[in-house]
Amino acid sequence: MQLTVWTYEGPPHVGAMRVATAMRGVHYVLHAPQGDTYADLLFTMIERRDRRPPVTYTTFQARDLGGDTAELLQSAMRDAFVRFAPDAMLVGASCTAELIQDDPGGLAQALKLPIPVVPLELPSYQRKENWGASETFYRLARALAKAPPTGDPRLKREKGAGPVCNLLGPTALGFRHRDDLAEVTRQVVALGIGIGVVAPWNATAADIARLGEADFNIVLYPEIAATTAEWLKRTFGQPFTKIIPIGVGATRAFITEVAGLAGIDPSPALARAETRLPWYSRSVDSTYLTGKRVFIFGDATHALAAARVASGELGFDVVGLGTYSREFAREIREAAVTYGIEPLITDDYLEVEAKVGELQPELVLGTQMERHIAKRLGIPCAVISAPSHVQDFPARYSPQMGFEGANVIFDTWVHPLMMGLEEHLLGMFREDREFSDTAPSHLGHQPSEPPAPIQLPKSIARSTDVAWTAEAEQELHKIPFFVRGKARRNTERFAQERSVGLITLETLYDAKAHFGR
Amino acid sequence: MNPRGQPCATAGSCAGDNVLRERGQREVFCGLTGIVWLHRKMQDAFFLVVGSRTCAHLIQSAAGVMIFAEPRFATAIMEERDLAGLVDANDELDRVVAQLLARRPDIKLLFLVGSCPSEVIKLDLSRAALRLSQKFLPNVRVLNYSGSGIETTFTQGEDACLASLVPVLPTTTVEARPSLLIVGALADVVEDQFRRLFASLGISSVAFLPPRRASELSAVGENTFFLLAQPFLGDTARALEQRGCRHVAAPFPLGVEGTTGWLRAAADVFGIDPAHFEAVTRALRERGQRAVARYRPQLAGKRVFLFPDSQIEIPLARFLARELGMTIVEAGTPYLHREHLRADLALLPPDVSLSEGQDVDRQLDRCRQARPDLVVCGLGLANPLEAEATATKWSIELIFTPIQGFEQAGDLAELFARPLARRGRLVA
Numbered sequence: 001m002q003l004t005v006w007t008y009e010g011p012p013h014v015g016a017m018r019v020a021t022a023m024r025g026v027h028y029v030l031h032a033p034q035g036d037t038y039a040d041l042l043f044t045m046i047e048r049r050d051r052r053p054p055v056t057y058t059t060f061q062a063r064d065l066g067g068d069t070a071e072l073l074q075s076a077m078r079d080a081f082v083r084f085a086p087d088a089m090l091v092g093a094s095c096t097a098e099l100i101q102d103d104p105g106g107l108a109q110a111l112k113l114p115i116p117v118v119p120l121e122l123p124s125y126q127r128k129e130n131w132g133a134s135e136t137f138y139r140l141a142r143a144l145a146k147a148p149p150t151g152d153p154r155l156k157r158e159k160g161a162g163p164v165c166n167l168l169g170p171t172a173l174g175f176r177h178r179d180d181l182a183e184v185t186r187q188v189v190a191l192g193i194g195i196g197v198v199a200p201w202n203a204t205a206a207d208i209a210r211l212g213e214a215d216f217n218i219v220l221y222p223e224i225a226a227t228t229a230e231w232l233k234r235t236f237g238q239p240f241t242k243i244i245p246i247g248v249g250a251t252r253a254f255i256t257e258v259a260g261l262a263g264i265d266p267s268p269a270l271a272r273a274e275t276r277l278p279w280y281s282r283s284v285d286s287t288y289l290t291g292k293r294v295f296i297f298g299d300a301t302h303a304l305a306a307a308r309v310a311s312g313e314l315g316f317d318v319v320g321l322g323t324y325s326r327e328f329a330r331e332i333r334e335a336a337v338t339y340g341i342e343p344l345i346t347d348d349y350l351e352v353e354a355k356v357g358e359l360q361p362e363l364v365l366g367t368q369m370e371r372h373i374a375k376r377l378g379i380p381c382a383v384i385s386a387p388s389h390v391q392d393f394p395a396r397y398s399p400q401m402g403f404e405g406a407n408v409i410f411d412t413w414v415h416p417l418m419m420g421l422e423e424h425l426l427g428m429f430r431e432d433r434e435f436s437d438t439a440p441s442h443l444g445h446q447p448s449e450p451p452a453p454i455q456l457p458k459s460i461a462r463s464t465d466v467a468w469t470a471e472a473e474q475e476l477h478k479i480p481f482f483v484r485g486k487a488r489r490n491t492e493r494f495a496q497e498r499s500v501g502l503i504t505l506e507t508l509y510d511a512k513a514h515f516g517r
Numbered sequence: 518m519n520p521r522g523q524p525c526a527t528a529g530s531c532a533g534d535n536v537l538r539e540r541g542q543r544e545v546f547c548g549l550t551g552i553v554w555l556h557r558k559m560q561d562a563f564f565l566v567v568g569s570r571t572c573a574h575l576i577q578s579a580a581g582v583m584i585f586a587e588p589r590f591a592t593a594i595m596e597e598r599d600l601a602g603l604v605d606a607n608d609e610l611d612r613v614v615a616q617l618l619a620r621r622p623d624i625k626l627l628f629l630v631g632s633c634p635s636e637v638i639k640l641d642l643s644r645a646a647l648r649l650s651q652k653f654l655p656n657v658r659v660l661n662y663s664g665s666g667i668e669t670t671f672t673q674g675e676d677a678c679l680a681s682l683v684p685v686l687p688t689t690t691v692e693a694r695p696s697l698l699i700v701g702a703l704a705d706v707v708e709d710q711f712r713r714l715f716a717s718l719g720i721s722s723v724a725f726l727p728p729r730r731a732s733e734l735s736a737v738g739e740n741t742f743f744l745l746a747q748p749f750l751g752d753t754a755r756a757l758e759q760r761g762c763r764h765v766a767a768p769f770p771l772g773v774e775g776t777t778g779w780l781r782a783a784a785d786v787f788g789i790d791p792a793h794f795e796a797v798t799r800a801l802r803e804r805g806q807r808a809v810a811r812y813r814p815q816l817a818g819k820r821v822f823l824f825p826d827s828q829i830e831i832p833l834a835r836f837l838a839r840e841l842g843m844t845i846v847e848a849g850t851p852y853l854h855r856e857h858l859r860a861d862l863a864l865l866p867p868d869v870s871l872s873e874g875q876d877v878d879r880q881l882d883r884c885r886q887a888r889p890d891l892v893v894c895g896l897g898l899a900n901p902l903e904a905e906a907t908a909t910k911w912s913i914e915l916i917f918t919p920i921q922g923f924e925q926a927g928d929l930a931e932l933f934a935r936p937l938a939r940r941g942r943l944v945a
Contacts, residue, residue: 006573
């Protein structure tokens with residue numbers, strides 16, 4: 001058993017729902033107990049969709065367990081087929097139904113429905129949401145995608161029409177998938193490349209059947225589409241992109257990569273690129289961002305991209321980097337080496353919380369869950385990855401990808417930080433009754449009491465063999481709030497390394513001289 | 518025979534109405550959802566769900582839009598190895614609880630909340646609660662209830678939770694004066710109003726279940742009369758009766774009429790002089806009626822369809838029909854407790870169709886065909902129906918808003934007028 005305060009991913013059948021709901025004409029029959037229909041709200045409320053997800057639940061109850069739950073499942077499939085007339089059907093079980101083992105695949109086969117029925121094996125007690133989405137997409141592609149017809153369109157196109165690519169990965173309930181897709185489509189079309197199939201987003205079963213006809217694939221979200229892209233490569237020889245266009249540098253590299261796969265010169269497109277992040281970040285107003293200590297956590301794709309942007313495009317110090325996507329742990333480990341830090345690969349919220357407490361960053365870039373941590377520790381925070389809540393499915397155009405995505409990122413990440421002038425004044429004058437360093441005034445809150453002390457695990461609790469003189473402790477409180485934690489840690493480390501038992505004013509300033517800011 | 522069943526109209530005998538009983542897909546929450554409001558009501562209680570990642574995901578999807586420095590709920594997620602053998606699962610649970618209590622020394626009451634997976638594998642959480650109580654008392658009491666979807670629907674989670682509290686309530690002495698227990702989580706402001714009202718009626722010994730703190734559990738016994746503030750408390754009522762408490766039958770305190778009937782039932786039991794009752798409540802009733810009357814012009818004659826959600830639908834339909842003049846097309850309820858709803862059923866207009874249970878697709882067919890002016894439904898249906906140009910009032914709000922009592926009667930009416938008023942305002 002794992003004590004879970006917050007979970008980074010839902011169960012795998014929610015991943016399957018994200019694929020089904022993104023698509024058109026595909027229905028999902030889910031063997032699940034009463035109550036699992038809560039998942040509909042993810043789509044109708046959080047993503048604000050205007051129709052019910054194409055999911056039929058068996059919603060069995062305790063009294064059904066004595067009877068024939070398999071027959072219940074079969075009649076649900078039959079009814080769903082008649083009522084919704086889908087072009088293809090997914091069938092599977094949720095975690096509770098997995099325990100009663102009714103074999104949705106076999107039962108579906110016995111019904112002999114006149115449409116493709118794709119059984120899903122999603123082990124709920126081992127795997128999670130993204131794996132579920134990836135597996136569902138892969139199973140659908142395997143079941144439906146056909147080899148390019150004779151008279152391969154790819155060959156015909158070489159004589160005149162431009163190259164064509166598929167865009168793979170965007171789903172329902174994806175973090176900014178809607179606008180990322182629009183932004184990337186714009187970049188790709190600007191290169192003179194045609195868009196074949198976009199999937200799963202708005203795709204039909206017939207679209208999935210045509211996946212093999214494109215020249216290559218663009219993978220927007222490897223967590224969801226990498227497995228399918230690998231399979232398409234093996235089966236139809238389509239290469240696929242590896243670069244995720246989040247950040248200015250990555251977007252430029254992505255354009256070059258895509259152009260390379262299409263056999264096109266990227267330089268005109270790169271020359272036309274309009275992006276404000278580089279100038280905003282170079283302008284003197286941003287100087288105070290230099291070396292801000294940032295902790296990054298999210299799915300692997302967004303965490304890796306955020307680390308690159310934070311360090312190379314905003315001039316932050318990446319002091320922590322981690323992911324809950326175990327499938328992509330290797331990439332995170334490699335990146336952590338380049339920043340000289342320990343990677344954090346975990347889906348345990350409490351471990352992430354302990355790490356943030358230990359590192360005392362000045363900014364947390366994470367998921368909705370890191371907002372809880374940041375609130376508790378009083379640290380500014382911005383959301384860069386799923387899981388996210390309703391406010392991260394905004395009405396306005398808000399991509400993360402491409403050049404406009406970089407503009408959005410600049411604004412979003414800088415916003416929660418104390419602005420420069422206020423930060424300076426707080427460093428000078430500590431006794432103002434209106435302005436306090438616990439709450440930036442541009443966010444409009446009254447300064448609040450710092451959160452109550454919390455019980456941190458022993459490993460990171462302050463060591464007790466070093467004491468502070470009252471004078472030094474007082475001086476410490478003159479250091480602005482957001483770097484105070486780090487100053488305390490550094491001073492104690494400095495004292496311990498030199499076997500100084502009592503920290504005085506002198507020790508504090510000795511440590512400051514030793515470590516710098 | 519199709520086990521999903523044809524909708525079969527069975528002649529019910531309540532208030533002369535036919536009740537349609539349906540089985541099929543149910544678009545409702547499970548009882549775990551009760552945690553979302555119960556954790557706020559009981560400040561020093563913690564809710565530990567023993568379940569799967571789905572359970573954890575449900576609660577955080579419902580509550581996680583709020584940013585918590587210290588949430589008072591969590592999930593012990595069962596993993597593969599927990600499913601292998603039960604002994605192991607018990608050790609694991611003890612470890613998780615110890616970890617949790619070390620982190621949160623302020624917790625006085627811990628609920629182990631059962632889920633579908635824990636019920637299906639028959640993990641005995643009641644024994645676990647006993648074992649853990651022995652270990653952690655007097656600092657922490659550990660109780661257990663089931664919020665699983667297979668056994669409970671939405672607000673039944675509160676019923677199960679409160680029923681688990683009943684056996685640990687202290688016992689009153691035999692000579693104790695008669696006392697009144699109000700059962701069902703109410704908004705703090707509503708609770709305070711009722712406390713004042715009972716005091717001015719002359720009923721001095723009044724307690725509430727659940728209390729705001731675990732240390733404030735009131736004593737019960739043969740001299741305790743209890744009044745249900747919510748219609749979904751069947752098991753809690755039975756548990757109280759087993760402790761010798763006596764149920765006071767009444768309509769539920771929604772609207773002026775319901776609140777009056779509810780208070781009067783208690784006043785009668787305590788032998789309060791009707792003239793005194795009249796004197797205490799008259800001004801309040803008139804003020805409540807004035808507040809409701811503001812919304813009557815917008816709502817009278819409008820046709821409303823209620824999907825099953827919380828069991829509050831029948832008292833609500835009674836309020837909408839009698840005090841606002843609305844026409845009830847269908848009032849669905851996940852479960853119909855005839856005994857507790859007797860007074861409300863008797864007040865319903867005779868032509869109202871009631872349904873118990875659900876087959877959501879068929880019910881949507883009926884709803885679309887009836888073209889009601891307003892649909893009361895859950896959030897899974899609300900936006901999709903709005904997109905079909907049907908006005909909706911999402912039902913969960915009725916559980917998260919102060920709606921009981923005289924002072925809230927106008928607010929309750931406003932909840933139904935608001936979506937219609939909004940449609941009148943929006944030009945694009």
